[in-house]
Amino acid sequence: MPSFDIISEVDRQVIRDTVANVQREVANRWDFRQVTTSVELNEKAETVKIATESDFQLQQLLAILYDQLSKRGIERSACTIPPQPTHSGKLWSFEIPFKQGIDSLLAKKIVKLIKTEYPKAQANIQDKQVRVIDKSRNTLQAIMSLLRQTVLEQPLQFTNFHD
Known part of the structure; x- marks a missing residue:
């Protein structure tokens, strides 16, 4: 996935x-x-x-x-x-x-945002990062776009993209 x-x-x-x-x-x-x-x-x-x-x-x-x-x-x-x-x-x-990693409050906010917009996507908090899994690659790209447009407390990067 x-x-x-x-x-x-x-x-x-x-x-x-x-x-x-x-x-x-x-x-x-x-x-x-x-x-x-x-x-x-x-x-x-x-x-x-x-x-x-x-x-x-x-x-x-x-x-x-x-x-x-x-x-x-x-x-x-x-x-x-x-x-x-x-x-x-x-x-x-x-x-x-300098902020390193995503704190738990911001991670919960990101997971909640993903779940409300894309209920089929799975978002899991893993230590200082959030992993997002979905069947569709297009949905993952839409989630990335949503998070880029959303104003959050700190900048986010997207890594480890797997097909």
Whole structure:
């Protein structure tokens, strides 16, 4: 039976490249000259920490990060921005985690959406992904299209398509 998996992952190498490009761009911008600024990647925790001297510059740094992520095809919803920046000494900072895998609430929402639109399709939650099985390949492609059009909390990828 045809099937595919729904996942949500961000490639670590892409994050590494993005951080390097943000650091390069900040070093070349005149509005960040003689300003304490840092962009650091914590690979173990899969987070990016951005810090600078003012809240306004922190927002600019965040915009640069978003721009570099979008150039690499990563949506804003792949990372979680805290509501308030952390203020420590003279630095304002954000610790930005990237979402890896589909959490159980979102997985249940995806399964419910698939079941209401396509009742014959089987959608099963497997750890941090959702597997969809149906007799028709066209139905699976329609489910993919439905999920692309639906606005969810994080970006989804479709892998492991089998006939």
